[in-house]
Amino acid sequence: MRYLTLLPYMWRSPVSDAVVALVRPEPGERVVDLGAGMGPATVSAARSGAQVLAVDPTPFMRSLLALRRLASAHRGNITVVDGSAESLPLDAGSVDAVWAVNSVHHWTDLSRAVKELERVLRPGGRVLLVDEDFDDPAHPFFERMRARHEGRAHHFEVVDPEAVAALFRSHGFVDAAGGLEQVAARPARMIRATRG
Numbered sequence: 001m002r003y004l005t006l007l008p009y010m011w012r013s014p015v016s017d018a019v020v021a022l023v024r025p026e027p028g029e030r031v032v033d034l035g036a037g038m039g040p041a042t043v044s045a046a047r048s049g050a051q052v053l054a055v056d057p058t059p060f061m062r063s064l065l066a067l068r069r070l071a072s073a074h075r076g077n078i079t080v081v082d083g084s085a086e087s088l089p090l091d092a093g094s095v096d097a098v099w100a101v102n103s104v105h106h107w108t109d110l111s112r113a114v115k116e117l118e119r120v121l122r123p124g125g126r127v128l129l130v131d132e133d134f135d136d137p138a139h140p141f142f143e144r145m146r147a148r149h150e151g152r153a154h155h156f157e158v159v160d161p162e163a164v165a166a167l168f169r170s171h172g173f174v175d176a177a178g179g180l181e182q183v184a185a186r187p188a189r190m191i192r193a194t195r196g
C-alpha cells in the first residue's frame with residue numbers, strides 16, 4: 001500500500017518514456033516491462049504496436065495495472081503477468097527486448113535474474129535496466145526522497161551498474177555496459193546489454 005502514496009510519480013514518468021524510446025519496441029515484437037508497477041513504461045510501449053508483457057510479482061501492482069489496461073486504447077497489446085526477474089513464466093527465446101525502470105534494486109538474486117534474461121531473450125535481444133539515482137543531489141526528487149527516508153534504513157541494495165554489466169558479459173551477452181547517465185535529465189544507473 002506504500003506504493004499508493006507514490007501514485008503521482010509512478011503513473012506516468014518521463015524516465016519510463018525515455019527508456020521506451022531507447023529500447024524502440026517495433027510493431028510485432030514481444031517485449032517485457034520487468035517490474036512494471038503501475039505501468040508507465042507499459043502503456044507508453046503499447047502505443048508502438050509491440051506486444052508488451054508487464055511482469056510484476058506484487059499482486060496489488062498487477063491489479064492496478066490490469067485496471068489501467070482496461071482503460072487503454074492499446075489494451076490488446078498489453079498482457080499483465082505474475083512473475084519476477086528471478087522467475088519469468090515465459091518460453092525460452094520468446095522475447096525481443098526487456099527493460100526495467102526503478103526495479104533492479106528490488107531484485108533479490110541478480111545472478112538468477114541474468115540467467116532468466118539469457119533464457120527468455122532471442123539471440124540479438126536487447127536489455128536496458130535503469131534505476132534513478134535519488135541519492136544524487138542533482139536529482140529533482142533528492143530532497144523529497146531524503147525526507148521520505150528520514151530516520152529509516154535503506155532497505156534496498158544500491159545497484160552497481162558496472163558489476164551488473166560484467167554479470168551480463170559472463171553470461172555471453174555482448175555490448176554490455178553499465179554506468180551513471182542522465183535519463184530524461186535525471187541522474188540514473190543504467191545497464192545495457194544484447195543477448196549474444
Ligand SMILES: C[S@@+](CC[C@H](N)C(=O)[O-])C[C@H]1O[C@@H](n2cnc3c(N)ncnc32)[C@H](O)[C@@H]1O
Nearest residue numbers: 010035036037058061084085101102103106107
Ligand atoms: C519502484 S517500483 C517501479 C515500477 C515501475 N517500473 C515504475 O517505473 O514506476 C518497483 C517495482 O518492482 C517490482 N519488483 C519487486 N521485486 C521484483 C523482482 N524480484 N522482480 C521484478 N520486479 C520486482 C515491485 O513490485 C514494483 O512494482
